[in-house]
Amino acid sequence: MPLQIMKLAITADSTIGTFPTVERFFNEAxxxxxxEGTLTIAVDDFWTDxxxxxxxxxxxxxxxxxxxxYVNGVLQMDDLIAYTPGGTGVGQLVISVPADSTIEASSPIVLVVTNFAPTSDTTIIT
Incomplete structure (x- = not known):
C-alpha cells in the first residue's frame, strides 16, 4: 500500500447565535x-428610548x-470617550473635546451600548 495521510471519519455541525442587546441613551449638551475641554454627562442626565x-x-x-x-449625529473616536457603567451618582460618559474642536449647545449626544450573549452548539458525529 502506498503512503497516505490517515484521517478520522468525523463530521460536525455547529450552530452559533450572537443575541445582541442594544440600549440607547440620549442627551442634549x-x-x-x-x-481643550470635557463634557461629562451623568447617568441621570440621559433619557432612554x-x-x-x-x-x-x-x-x-x-x-x-x-x-x-454620536455627537450631532457623527460617530466619535474611541480615544475621546470614557465610559463608566453604573447607577445614579456612578454611571457617566465623559467626552474629551480636543483643541480646535467644539460641541455646540443643544447638540444631541447619543450613547449606544451593545452587549452580546453568544451561544454555540456543536454536534460531533463519528
Missing amino acids: EAQVVG TGADATTLPELVADNSYINV
Whole structure:
C-alpha cells in the first residue's frame, strides 16, 4: 500500500447565535464646550428610548460588548470617550473635546451600548 495521510471519519455541525442587546441613551449638551475641554454627562442626565430618565448605564460584558457615541449625529473616536457603567451618582460618559474642536449647545449626544450573549452548539458525529 502506498503512503497516505490517515484521517478520522468525523463530521460536525455547529450552530452559533450572537443575541445582541442594544440600549440607547440620549442627551442634549446644555452649554457649548470648547476644546481643550470635557463634557461629562451623568447617568441621570440621559433619557432612554422611551423618553424616561435613565437610572443606570449598563455594564459591558467582557470581550462581548462595545459602545458608540454620536455627537450631532457623527460617530466619535474611541480615544475621546470614557465610559463608566453604573447607577445614579456612578454611571457617566465623559467626552474629551480636543483643541480646535467644539460641541455646540443643544447638540444631541447619543450613547449606544451593545452587549452580546453568544451561544454555540456543536454536534460531533463519528
